[in-house]
Amino acid sequence: MTRFPADLVAVVDDDPSVLEAIGNLLESAGYAVSRFDSAEAFLMMLHATVFSCLISDVGLPGMNGCALQAEVGRISPLLPVILITGRDDVGDDGVLAANNRGLFRKPFDGEQLLSALAAALEPSRPSSVL
Amino acid sequence: MNQIQELFETLPGCVWRTLANGELDRVNPGMLRYLGEIGDSLKRDWWSCLHPEDRPEIDKATPSLLDDTETTYPPLRIRRHDGVYRWFQCTDRKVHDEHGMLVGRCGIGWDIHDTVTATRDLRQRESAIRTIVDCIPGFVWQLGPSGELQYLNNRVFEYTGKTLDGLREPGWRDCVHADDVESFVGLWTRALQDRRSVTVEFRLRRADGVYRWFRTMGAPILNAQGSIDSWCGVDIDIDEEKRVDQSLRSAQSQLARTAQLAIAAELTASTANAINQPLAAVVANAFACQRWLSRTPPNVARAAAILDLIVQDSNAVAAIVKRIMAIIKGTPPTNSPVDLNGVIEDVMRLQAADLQEQGIAVVRKLQHDLPLIQANAALLRQVLVNLLRNAIDALSEHGPGPKILSIISRREPGELVIEVADNGRGYLDGSPLFEAFYTTKNDRLGLGLAIVRSIVESYAGRVWALHNDPMGSIIGFSLPT
Numbered sequence: 001m002t003r004f005p006a007d008l009v010a011v012v013d014d015d016p017s018v019l020e021a022i023g024n025l026l027e028s029a030g031y032a033v034s035r036f037d038s039a040e041a042f043l044m045m046l047h048a049t050v051f052s053c054l055i056s057d058v059g060l061p062g063m064n065g066c067a068l069q070a071e072v073g074r075i076s077p078l079l080p081v082i083l084i085t086g087r088d089d090v091g092d093d094g095v096l097a098a099n100n101r102g103l104f105r106k107p108f109d110g111e112q113l114l115s116a117l118a119a120a121l122e123p124s125r126p127s128s129v130l
Numbered sequence: 131m132n133q134i135q136e137l138f139e140t141l142p143g144c145v146w147r148t149l150a151n152g153e154l155d156r157v158n159p160g161m162l163r164y165l166g167e168i169g170d171s172l173k174r175d176w177w178s179c180l181h182p183e184d185r186p187e188i189d190k191a192t193p194s195l196l197d198d199t200e201t202t203y204p205p206l207r208i209r210r211h212d213g214v215y216r217w218f219q220c221t222d223r224k225v226h227d228e229h230g231m232l233v234g235r236c237g238i239g240w241d242i243h244d245t246v247t248a249t250r251d252l253r254q255r256e257s258a259i260r261t262i263v264d265c266i267p268g269f270v271w272q273l274g275p276s277g278e279l280q281y282l283n284n285r286v287f288e289y290t291g292k293t294l295d296g297l298r299e300p301g302w303r304d305c306v307h308a309d310d311v312e313s314f315v316g317l318w319t320r321a322l323q324d325r326r327s328v329t330v331e332f333r334l335r336r337a338d339g340v341y342r343w344f345r346t347m348g349a350p351i352l353n354a355q356g357s358i359d360s361w362c363g364v365d366i367d368i369d370e371e372k373r374v375d376q377s378l379r380s381a382q383s384q385l386a387r388t389a390q391l392a393i394a395a396e397l398t399a400s401t402a403n404a405i406n407q408p409l410a411a412v413v414a415n416a417f418a419c420q421r422w423l424s425r426t427p428p429n430v431a432r433a434a435a436i437l438d439l440i441v442q443d444s445n446a447v448a449a450i451v452k453r454i455m456a457i458i459k460g461t462p463p464t465n466s467p468v469d470l471n472g473v474i475e476d477v478m479r480l481q482a483a484d485l486q487e488q489g490i491a492v493v494r495k496l497q498h499d500l501p502l503i504q505a506n507a508a509l510l511r512q513v514l515v516n517l518l519r520n521a522i523d524a525l526s527e528h529g530p531g532p533k534i535l536s537i538i539s540r541r542e543p544g545e546l547v548i549e550v551a552d553n554g555r556g557y558l559d560g561s562p563l564f565e566a567f568y569t570t571k572n573d574r575l576g577l578g579l580a581i582v583r584s585i586v587e588s589y590a591g592r593v594w595a596l597h598n599d600p601m602g603s604i605i606g607f608s609l610p611t
Contacts, residue, residue, distance in 0.1 A: 017407070017411035020439060021414035024414065024419075025414045025418040028421035086402075086407055106409065106410035107406060107413040
């Protein structure tokens with residue numbers, strides 16, 4: 001599968017081990033990764049950077065992943081969002097949001113996450129590069 | 131002649147002779163002393179000495195002149211010289227002369243007044259007692275030495291609508307609730323065998339079909355040789371308090387269960403969450419590792435770096451589990467002198483409703499003079515609750531036959547021993563009964579016996595499991611004194 005050269009994926013998780021691991025996973029699949037330890041930190045960069053996808057933990061201090069997804073939907077509606085959660089309690093509004101491309105529970109299957117990421121990036125491909 | 135005369139003169143008792151015409155002829159000195167003087171009018175009308183109420187009976191009993199039999203009359207009252215009537219037992223017979231001519235009748239009478247009045251008083255007292263026994267708000271019963279029905283007060287007949295015969299074996303079984311018959315018979319059989327007093331709670335059917343809870347309390351009556359003469363006791367209606375009790379317990383256990391569930395849910399959620407984080411990292415890293423290594427050429431450097439992270443995160447999981455276990459165990463408990471039998475009774479009370487519901491008969495063999503032991507009563511209670519629940523579970527799928535749970539406490543050199551025995555399904559040799567999460571049931575965590583072992587061993591005691599004979603298990607533990 002060819003990789004669009006500007007594929008930069010943002011990963012948001014307040015747990016450093018998980019943040020590191022997801023980053024490692026994405027890099028091993030050939031993506032460039034930007035790591036953020038909070039929703040606020042990501043939002044500060046959102047204006048200055050073009051991200052292809054956002055993968056965010058739900059249980060974040062301050063603004064949580066669902067709220068972040070909603071905020072991203074407002075500011076940058078074309079940015080696809082994948083949510084990851086450690087707890088069972090994620091309301092329907094998480095997956096029903098227009099910009100959501102998946103909800104994964106920890107510990108998640110790496111293969112499935114990569115597939116969801118690839119699927120999330122598909123519609124943004126220019127039709128000449130497939 | 132003189133001797134006979136002397137005999138006649140000195141006889142205690144009354145002797146008389148009447149003539150053929152019915153007149154009183156002569157009496158002995160004893161009778162004379164009793165009647166006072168005997169004038170002519172009395173001789174003719176001695177009938178007047180008899181109490182008017184007794185005359186009809188005596189008249190009926192008096193034989194005809196031609197009757198030769200010796201007649202004993204029903205007790206009658208004869209008036210004493212001072213007007214007081216006393217009871218007499220009289221017998222008389224015909225007297226003939228040497229030619230066979232009827233001379234009259236002669237008779238003898240004994241003063242039985244004291245006996246009669248004593249008997250009458252006795253009867254009155256018996257009647258009074260019978261009234262009391264019939265009016266007591268409870269059932270009074272008496273059984274023979276082997277348990278056969280001998281007496282029931284009227285309350286029983288009123289309540290059950292049956293007669294004494296109707297309640298003898300096997301009729302009484304109709305009246306005891308089907309679920310209670312087994313434990314009823316079980317406890318009674320043991321009481322008869324051990325010759326101890328017995329307390330049984332059971333449901334008895336009223337004449338209108340409604341079942342109510344009763345408590346029977348019975349005790350053996352021993353005769354002079356020390357063997358059992360009979361059993362006697364009383365049944366009290368405890369239906370009200372039983373229902374209140376049951377709803378209270380049900381509310382309590384629901385509360386406890388809800389609290390436990392809430393705590394367990396919270397614990398589970400926190401634990402799951404805390405563990406899922408590093409696990410997610412491990413899984414993602416491992417996957418990344420695989421991908422780095424599956425490239426051509428494999429990127430070993432990055433894979434190695436990631437393996438370090440995997441080790442770190444795995445250690446983090448272990449640390450979290452350790453912290454959680456420390457939280458569960460809580461702060462170290464305080465010890466104080468504890469009466470082990472008292473703790474057992476507390477727990478039996480708590481579990482009584484469940485035991486009753488499951489129809490489990492409980493046998494206590496608690497040694498009476500156990501020394502107090504330095505321990506935490508709440509922890510020991512937990513141990514006993516867990517042992518009891520284990521036995522109750524083992525008996526839950528018991529087939530036909532009585533379910534029996536025994537609790538034994540005894541002193542051994544240097545330690546106190548407690549055993550809980552059941553005649554349930556038993557266990558397979560080699561089963562790790564005391565290991566955490568070992569269970570044969572789907573809805574249990576399997577921590578009960580593990581907790582028992584943990585607590586007992588924290589007091590430097592031992593736990594063990596033995597097979598019960600002919601079936602079931604004996605789980606025991608010891609605590610050093």
